[in-house]
Amino acid sequence: xxxxxxxxxxxxxxxxxxxxxxxxxxxxxxxxxxxxxxxxxxxxxxxxxxxxxxxxxxxxxxxxxxxxxxxxxxxxxxxxxxxxxxxxxxxxxxxxxxxxxxxxxxxxxxxxxxxxxxxxxxxxxxxxxxxxxxxxxxxxxxxxxxxxxxxxxxxxxxxxxxxxxxxxxxxxxxxxxxxxxxxxxxxxxxxxxxxxxxxxxxxxxxxxxxxxxxxxxxxxxxxxxxxxxxxxxxxxxxxxxxxxxxxxxxxxxxxxxxxxxxxxxxxxxxxxx
Amino acid sequence: xxxxxxxxxxxxxxxxxxxxxxxxxxxxxxxxxxxxxxxxxxxxxxxxxxxxxxxxxxxxxxxxxxxxxxxxxxxxxxxxxxxxxxxxxxxxxxxxxxxxxxxxxxxxxxxxxxxxxxxxxxxxxxxxxxxxxxxxxxxxxxxxxxxxxxxxxxxxxxxxxxxxxxxxxxxxxxxxxxxxxxxxxxxxxxxxxxxxxxxxxxxxxxxxxxxxxxxxxxxxxxxxxxxxxxxxxxxxxxxxxxxxxxxxxxxxxxxxxxxxxxxxxxxxxxxxxxxxxxxxxxxxxxxxxxxxxxxxxxxxxxxxxxxxxxxxxxxxxxxxxxxxxxxxxxxxxxxxxxxxxxxxxxxxxxxxxxxxxxxxxxxxxxxxxxxxxxxxxxxxxxxxxxxxxxxxx
Numbered sequence: 001x002x003x004x005x006x007x008x009x010x011x012x013x014x015x016x017x018x019x020x021x022x023x024x025x026x027x028x029x030x031x032x033x034x035x036x037x038x039x040x041x042x043x044x045x046x047x048x049x050x051x052x053x054x055x056x057x058x059x060x061x062x063x064x065x066x067x068x069x070x071x072x073x074x075x076x077x078x079x080x081x082x083x084x085x086x087x088x089x090x091x092x093x094x095x096x097x098x099x100x101x102x103x104x105x106x107x108x109x110x111x112x113x114x115x116x117x118x119x120x121x122x123x124x125x126x127x128x129x130x131x132x133x134x135x136x137x138x139x140x141x142x143x144x145x146x147x148x149x150x151x152x153x154x155x156x157x158x159x160x161x162x163x164x165x166x167x168x169x170x171x172x173x174x175x176x177x178x179x180x181x182x183x184x185x186x187x188x189x190x191x192x193x194x195x196x197x198x199x200x201x202x203x204x205x206x207x208x209x210x211x212x213x214x215x216x217x218x219x220x221x222x223x224x225x226x227x228x229x230x231x232x233x234x235x236x237x238x239x240x241x242x243x244x245x246x247x248x249x250x251x252x253x254x255x256x257x258x259x260x261x262x263x264x265x266x267x268x269x270x271x272x273x
Numbered sequence: 274x275x276x277x278x279x280x281x282x283x284x285x286x287x288x289x290x291x292x293x294x295x296x297x298x299x300x301x302x303x304x305x306x307x308x309x310x311x312x313x314x315x316x317x318x319x320x321x322x323x324x325x326x327x328x329x330x331x332x333x334x335x336x337x338x339x340x341x342x343x344x345x346x347x348x349x350x351x352x353x354x355x356x357x358x359x360x361x362x363x364x365x366x367x368x369x370x371x372x373x374x375x376x377x378x379x380x381x382x383x384x385x386x387x388x389x390x391x392x393x394x395x396x397x398x399x400x401x402x403x404x405x406x407x408x409x410x411x412x413x414x415x416x417x418x419x420x421x422x423x424x425x426x427x428x429x430x431x432x433x434x435x436x437x438x439x440x441x442x443x444x445x446x447x448x449x450x451x452x453x454x455x456x457x458x459x460x461x462x463x464x465x466x467x468x469x470x471x472x473x474x475x476x477x478x479x480x481x482x483x484x485x486x487x488x489x490x491x492x493x494x495x496x497x498x499x500x501x502x503x504x505x506x507x508x509x510x511x512x513x514x515x516x517x518x519x520x521x522x523x524x525x526x527x528x529x530x531x532x533x534x535x536x537x538x539x540x541x542x543x544x545x546x547x548x549x550x551x552x553x554x555x556x557x558x559x560x561x562x563x564x565x566x567x568x569x570x571x572x573x574x575x576x577x578x579x580x581x582x583x584x585x586x587x588x589x590x591x592x593x594x595x596x597x598x599x600x601x602x603x604x605x606x607x608x609x610x611x612x613x614x615x616x617x618x619x620x621x622x623x624x625x626x627x628x629x630x631x632x633x634x635x636x637x638x639x640x641x642x643x644x645x646x647x648x649x650x651x652x653x654x655x656x657x658x659x660x661x662x663x664x665x666x
Binding site for chain 2 (some may be wrong): 029
C-alpha cells in the first residue's frame with residue numbers, strides 16, 4: 001500500500017473544484033486512458049486577469065486526483081504569470097509530499113496547467129514535431145529534460161517516477177540515460193560556483209582538518225598544508241606517513257580524492273619535503 | 274471498523290485450529306526432528322503426520338511431498354530440477370499469465386540461453402490446446418502451466434496438458450498454489466510430475482510451502498546442505514509451520530465442499546449484483562472454468578487504486594490489476610495477455626472470498642460499490658463520452 005500523507009487522502013476523499021468551467025479561458029487535457037491517468041483542467045479569469053475559477057476532471061489513482069484537486073486550489077487568485085511559475089514540486093509540497101513512485105501525478109498537474117495557459121495565450125500545440133522518447137507512455141525528450149533539470153534527477157528510476165518514461169517495455173532506458181548525462185553535464189558549471197583563492201585555501205584547510213587528518217592520525221600519521229598554487233596542493237607528510245612506503249598511495253587515492261570531491265575537481269596533490 | 278476481507282488470493286487468515294496446532298511447537302516441543310533424543314523425535318513423528326495431511330488433500334503419497342519455504346521456492350525448485358535432470362534439453366513451455374514466480378524465472382532462463390515458449394491466452398484467459406500441443410518439441414525439458422490463475426481464477430486444463438506432455442517424455446509442473454483446497458485434486462488420476470502448494474493461501478501460516486514430486490521423477494535439490502527431506506531440500510525443518518500447514522490441509526479437505534457451494538454462491542451473488550447495478554462493467558475470464566472464490570470485474574473509465582482506497586474507507590479489502598497497484602506503471606500482465614482494453618484493465622478489481630466470509634459482508638459490498646464507482650466516474654474526464662458511446666453500442 002502507498003504511504004499517502006493525510007493531505008493527499010483528504011484531497012482524494014473530498015476533492016475540490018471537480019468538473020469543468022463553462023466557457024473557459026484556458027483548457028487542457030493531458031494523459032490518456034492507455035497510460036492509466038489523465039487530467040482535464042479548465043480555468044476562467046476575472047476582470048483583473050486573475051484566475052477566478054479552476055476545475056478539474058481526473059481519471060487516475062488517488063494521488064492523481066489529489067494532485068489535480070490541490071492544483072486547482074493553488075492557482076485560484078493567481079495571475080497567469082504567477083500560475084506559470086508553479087512547479088511539480090510546489091504541488092507535491094502542497095500535499096505534504098508524494099511517494100517517489102507517484103511524483104508523476106504532480107508532473108501531470110504542472111503539464112496540464114502549462115498546456116491550459118498556452119491554450120489561453122493562443123500558443124499552438126507543438127506536439128507534432130516533438131521527439132517521443134518513451135513510446136509506451138508518449139513522453140517527449142523535452143519533458144524528460146525538464147524534470148531532470150528542475151528536480152536534479154540522476155537515475156532512470158527517478159525519471160520513471162516523475163514522468164513514467166521507461167516504466168513500460170524499457171527500450172528507451174539508453175535514451176533516458178543520455179538525456180540525464182547531457183542535462184547534468186550542462187548543469188555542472190552552474191552548480192559549482194567558482195572559488196576565489198582565499199576561499200579555496202580555506203576550504204582545503206577545513207577539509208584536511210575534518211575529513212583527512214583524523215584518519216591519518218589513526219595510523220600515527222599526519223599531514224601539513226604547505227602551499228596552494230593554482231590547482232596544485234603542496235603538502236608535507238609527518239609522523240608515520242613520513243616514513244611509510246604507502247604514503248604516496250594514500251596521498252593520491254585518499255587525500256587527493258577527498259579534496260577533488262569536496263573542494264574542487266581539478267585539484268592535484270603533491271608532496272614537498 | 275470491521276474488516277471485510279475479500280483478498281484471499283493474496284493471503285488468508287490462519288485458521289484458529291491451525292494456530293492452536295502450531296503454538297506448542299514454538300516453545301514446548303522445540304526439538305530438532307533430526308536429533309537422536311526422543312525430545313526431538315516426537316517432533317519428527319508430528320511432521321510425519323503433517324506430511325500425510327498435506328498428501329491426503331491431493332491424494333498423493335506422503336513421500337511425494339517435499340516441504341519448502343513458499344510457493345515461489347516450490348516453483349523454482351521444480352523448474353531448475355527438471356532442467357538439471359535433462360541438461361541436453363534447452364526448451365521450456367509456459368504461459369503468458371503465470372504468477373511472477375514462474376514468469377520472472379523463465380525470463381531469467383531466457384537470459385541464460387534457454388528457449389522459452391510463453392503460450393498466449395484468448396480473451397477469456399483460456400489456452401488453445403492445439404497451439405499447446407504444437408509447442409512441445411523433443412528439446413522441451415519441462416512444461417509449467419498454472420492450475421488456477423491468481424488474478425482471474427481461470428482454470429487451465431492441466432491434467433489434459435500433462436497427459437500430452439507425458440506422451441512425449443516431457444516433465445510437467447503446475448503451480449497449483451491457488452487451486453489446492455479450492456477444487457478437488459487427485460494426483461492418482463493425472464500424470465502431473467510436480468505440483469506447487471503454498472500454506473498461506475489455504476489458511477495456513479506464511480513461509481511454508483510444498484512441492485509434490487511424483488515417485489520416480491528425476492529430481493535434483495534446489496537447496497544443498499543437510500539431509501532433511503531425504504536430501505531433497507536441505508535446511509532445518511520449519512516445524513511449527515509444517516504442522517500448521519498439515520492442519521490447514523486437513524481443514525481444507527473438510528471445507529472443500531463448502532468452497533464449491535457456500536463460497537461459490539456468495540461469489541456469484543456479488544458478481545451478478547455488481548454487473549447488474551453498475552453499467553459498463555464486465556467479468557474478466559472464463560466464467561465456466563474458474564475457481565469458486567474469485568471474481569475479477571472491470572469498471573470502465575475509472576482507476577483501480579482509487580476504487581481500492583474508497584473501499585478501504587469501509588474496511589473492505591480487495592485487489593486491483595491497475596497499473597498504479599502493480600508497481601510497474603502498466604496494468605496486470607494477465608489482463609494484457611487477455612487483450613482486456615485499457616479502458617477496462619485499469620479499472621479491474623479482484624474480489625477473492627473464503628469460507629470465513631458471510632452473506633452480510635457480501636451484501637455490504639453490494640450496497641457500497643455502485644456509489645463508489647459512480648463517484649469516481651463523475652471525476653473522470655472520459656465518463657460522459659464513454660457512457661454515451663457505451664449506450665449507443
